[in-house]
Amino acid sequence: MSRAPFVAPRLLLGGESLLGVSRAPRDRMLEITARFNDAETLAVTISKALAAGAEGVLASPSQPLRAALAELKQTVPIFGLLPNVPEYVRDSSDLGLVGAALKRVKRASPLTITRLGLTGLTHSLAVLKSDFSGMVPLLLELEAAALDATDLRAVVLAAPLTDLALAGRHRAFFEHYCAFVRGRFGAAGFETHNLGHLLRRFREWGVQPDLVVGPVNPRGLLMKPDPEALLAELRAARVPVLAKEVRAGGTVPLLEGARFALDHGAHGVVADLVDLEDLTAEMRALKA
Amino acid sequence: MRTVPDHRPSTPEPRVPDPLAVRHPPMNVLVTGASGFIGQALVPRLVRAGHTVRALARRPESIAAAPGVEPAAGDMTDHASLERAAQGVDAIVHLACATGVTHERQVRAVNVEGTQALLDAAQRHGVRRFVFVSTISATRERMGSYGRTKKEGEAMVAHAGLDWVTVRPSLVYGAAPVGLFATLAAYLRSLPVVPVIGDGRIELDPIHIDDVCEVIVQCLTRTDVIGKTYDLLGPDRVTFDEFLARLARELGIRKPVVHIPGGVALMMASVLGVISRRPPVSVDNVLGMTSPARVDKAPAQRDFAIAWTPLAEGLQAFGRLVREGAAGDGGRSVVVTSSSAGGLAPAHADNGSVRWPAGTAPQPLRPVRAAVVGLGKMGVAHTAVLSMIPNCEVVGLADHHAPLGKTVRGMGYEAPFFSTAEKMLAVTRPDAVFVCTQQDAHQPIAKLAIEAGAAVFVEKPLAHTLAAAESLAALSAGSGLPISCGYTLAYLPVFARAREAVAAIGELRQARSSMNLSQVFGPRQGWMYNPARSGGGVVANISSHLLFLLEWYLGTPVEVRATWKKLYGAVEDELHAMMTLPGGAEVGFDSSWSVPGYPLSAVVIEMDGENGKLLVSNDALELDLHAPRAGWPAGHTLERHADLPQPGRFDVNGDGYYLEDAWFLAWATGGPAPPTTVEAALRVQRVMDALYRSAASEGAAVQVGG
Numbered sequence: 001m002s003r004a005p006f007v008a009p010r011l012l013l014g015g016e017s018l019l020g021v022s023r024a025p026r027d028r029m030l031e032i033t034a035r036f037n038d039a040e041t042l043a044v045t046i047s048k049a050l051a052a053g054a055e056g057v058l059a060s061p062s063q064p065l066r067a068a069l070a071e072l073k074q075t076v077p078i079f080g081l082l083p084n085v086p087e088y089v090r091d092s093s094d095l096g097l098v099g100a101a102l103k104r105v106k107r108a109s110p111l112t113i114t115r116l117g118l119t120g121l122t123h124s125l126a127v128l129k130s131d132f133s134g135m136v137p138l139l140l141e142l143e144a145a146a147l148d149a150t151d152l153r154a155v156v157l158a159a160p161l162t163d164l165a166l167a168g169r170h171r172a173f174f175e176h177y178c179a180f181v182r183g184r185f186g187a188a189g190f191e192t193h194n195l196g197h198l199l200r201r202f203r204e205w206g207v208q209p210d211l212v213v214g215p216v217n218p219r220g221l222l223m224k225p226d227p228e229a230l231l232a233e234l235r236a237a238r239v240p241v242l243a244k245e246v247r248a249g250g251t252v253p254l255l256e257g258a259r260f261a262l263d264h265g266a267h268g269v270v271a272d273l274v275d276l277e278d279l280t281a282e283m284r285a286l287k288a
Numbered sequence: 289m290r291t292v293p294d295h296r297p298s299t300p301e302p303r304v305p306d307p308l309a310v311r312h313p314p315m316n317v318l319v320t321g322a323s324g325f326i327g328q329a330l331v332p333r334l335v336r337a338g339h340t341v342r343a344l345a346r347r348p349e350s351i352a353a354a355p356g357v358e359p360a361a362g363d364m365t366d367h368a369s370l371e372r373a374a375q376g377v378d379a380i381v382h383l384a385c386a387t388g389v390t391h392e393r394q395v396r397a398v399n400v401e402g403t404q405a406l407l408d409a410a411q412r413h414g415v416r417r418f419v420f421v422s423t424i425s426a427t428r429e430r431m432g433s434y435g436r437t438k439k440e441g442e443a444m445v446a447h448a449g450l451d452w453v454t455v456r457p458s459l460v461y462g463a464a465p466v467g468l469f470a471t472l473a474a475y476l477r478s479l480p481v482v483p484v485i486g487d488g489r490i491e492l493d494p495i496h497i498d499d500v501c502e503v504i505v506q507c508l509t510r511t512d513v514i515g516k517t518y519d520l521l522g523p524d525r526v527t528f529d530e531f532l533a534r535l536a537r538e539l540g541i542r543k544p545v546v547h548i549p550g551g552v553a554l555m556m557a558s559v560l561g562v563i564s565r566r567p568p569v570s571v572d573n574v575l576g577m578t579s580p581a582r583v584d585k586a587p588a589q590r591d592f593a594i595a596w597t598p599l600a601e602g603l604q605a606f607g608r609l610v611r612e613g614a615a616g617d618g619g620r621s622v623v624v625t626s627s628s629a630g631g632l633a634p635a636h637a638d639n640g641s642v643r644w645p646a647g648t649a650p651q652p653l654r655p656v657r658a659a660v661v662g663l664g665k666m667g668v669a670h671t672a673v674l675s676m677i678p679n680c681e682v683v684g685l686a687d688h689h690a691p692l693g694k695t696v697r698g699m700g701y702e703a704p705f706f707s708t709a710e711k712m713l714a715v716t717r718p719d720a721v722f723v724c725t726q727q728d729a730h731q732p733i734a735k736l737a738i739e740a741g742a743a744v745f746v747e748k749p750l751a752h753t754l755a756a757a758e759s760l761a762a763l764s765a766g767s768g769l770p771i772s773c774g775y776t777l778a779y780l781p782v783f784a785r786a787r788e789a790v791a792a793i794g795e796l797r798q799a800r801s802s803m804n805l806s807q808v809f810g811p812r813q814g815w816m817y818n819p820a821r822s823g824g825g826v827v828a829n830i831s832s833h834l835l836f837l838l839e840w841y842l843g844t845p846v847e848v849r850a851t852w853k854k855l856y857g858a859v860e861d862e863l864h865a866m867m868t869l870p871g872g873a874e875v876g877f878d879s880s881w882s883v884p885g886y887p888l889s890a891v892v893i894e895m896d897g898e899n900g901k902l903l904v905s906n907d908a909l910e911l912d913l914h915a916p917r918a919g920w921p922a923g924h925t926l927e928r929h930a931d932l933p934q935p936g937r938f939d940v941n942g943d944g945y946y947l948e949d950a951w952f953l954a955w956a957t958g959g960p961a962p963p964t965t966v967e968a969a970l971r972v973q974r975v976m977d978a979l980y981r982s983a984a985s986e987g988a989a990v991q992v993g994g
Contacts, residue, residue: 025908095813095814130695163672220934221929225938249907
């Protein structure tokens, strides 16, 4: 059965703050992680966001998210932000990179192990060479399974990995990633903290993922290499860009930040849980 | 503090006047492979001849900015980039090629498919003149993939319908940090014996880089050379052994030569080619030393009225540059044209600290070659950042754990990998070395790097013991080479800004500080949790960052009293201390990596002075002053992280890594010292040592440095 053509969303609810790593002030972040540790609260919030116009949730695999999805009766379109880098980094400080990966293999289901084996077989040469193009698909198999999502619309590679390959100018990786993810999961996306650099490379290389998620805000926070260069690339981009960090660490009202991003060529916006004060009203306003 | 030698390629004045340059109108010339050995010499030569140059390189930031030169990003496998590069140019000099790569597919992608794409782009954009720089390897009796594909390239150029000229240089020599000659010189200087493939009696005609450039410049404008292929050979024919002996003499080196039979070398190269994309010796290298080339120097000597550089003269000039220190060490030679740092000049803030102009990032003041030792999380982060810093080239990666090398190279980082720092230093001769290993390896590796003449960046803390840290400081003082330490928080805009506010609160009465992280909630493995290797637990590995900030803001305490808790293993998981400053003020210090709620490490420092209070955290700084002072107003001032300029040009977990690396490289190339010098890091190490001694004595008062 062929998939319907992918249309990049205009508005997503972001769940990065569930991992406790948002750029919002620490007090606010603690409040969010405490509040949404409760599965029912998170489920209600997701449901409200979808009702108010969000087209899905951009989030990494986490216990709160899995619990909330299990609570919900409705199908939630998930844009998987993979892998869960903070957790992987924590594990690797104890077990090493390979040990952290093995830990995930050990807790995987038989179906996931089978998928892992198939993906490993089709990437065996790249795996033997430790090429990113072969290693990342294996990690994605494990992490996508950990999402427990019934409607996985896209896989978005988390910024730390995207940016490592970007600094390594690993064009072949980006091309292979898009092909692999489209064939295996659906749409292929990249999150980045270096949006200007990434869009420039994509333009030069002719690489066209289905979406890119990166920081755009009126303060210039996290806008690399600098705000002017990033905005110039954004205006010229042929890839749908979803702006995140539009509130610039809580210093800009959500609607103002979103308007700024859209005015400069962003295709859509990711509003994180930590960005939302009055979820329904703000989501509706954003959708409008 | 002396800086590392400048190893940029020389651009000596041409010895032969170029009358053709003034008779022909200036052209817009595209040079592919502009960052290579010939490219680096050719681009300024073309500009001096009145042309403007679009200098195409995979890393355009490696092209020195100069009037008349337009650096452009491009890759021979990225045909769209070639299409863009060919727009608006009158002529193309095609230097780019894949050498030292063994996989036929990769070589073809560059040397054949890339060349064809460039020819197609030239045709589409009406470029007429095309100068193809091939190789005498295309004339050998036995050819490897390099020679074969260059020969195919020659045929494609000849049939493209353009005004073409092909030149095939022999071994090109001259002062430059890249290329085969540079590698030879580096081997000669660094290896205990010099391996030579074959019997060393193969004959070659080395040609000076200036002569090659001269010919290429003439090929761009002369009509009588169109449609011809020239073997470019120097005026003197020598055996390889003789060439090596002459070079060694000029460098003042005496090393034994070991000949490796050609068959054995070919077998080794074939095997290495299977297991490595960029082996140290390729099949083409071996064939170049064993299979004669069918060449004829007469046509070039007849058609180009050039005072060909005699070999003796060229090598003497090279040796002179080395002795004068302008050429550095053979393989990483030379000189000396000045280029600005993009107009960037550091400024001194009122409190004496150095700041870069608001909104700008530091950068090396000239091209610099960096290497990374230790490819764990921090090593990878630094490798990524260094790859994005203008004027910086990553030339080597080292880790004793070979799979890590494969992993990093698999991320696209193509710098050669070595299993020991010694080998890497010997072969790559970097200007700066980043030591990102576990703490007990910091001092020995830094020592090797300093002895090799490199500036050193050491991840924090400086060392696993106070004695090792003192040894590092002594090494820096004795050598005059910079050593910096990775106390990243000093580079985060909010903490750097807070240092400017400290003076406003006046004489300190007391301070409290904390740094927490949620990381350890059970027994852990790994070197970080082994005190013999890491030097300690949460303080050594995490909150030495906070100790640095306290030392930077408030100075060094004279006495400390500390207690610790070892909850899960041999190192402390929590440490609580009071530290007494020379004026009597007390500073509280609390640190744990075993508390929930801190997915990212969080720092808070509160300082209470006679004129008010200052609170700084990762989020913001808040200042409450009784009276205006040091440029800060009375009352409440809030500056949030997002309000401050974020000058880093590439983000790896924030701006800090980029700024600390770029500033260190600026320092290593003659710029101002960053805040995290080895002296400052040693002061932190003394405080840390005192804290540990106090905690081990159940909170006894311990003198810092006592």
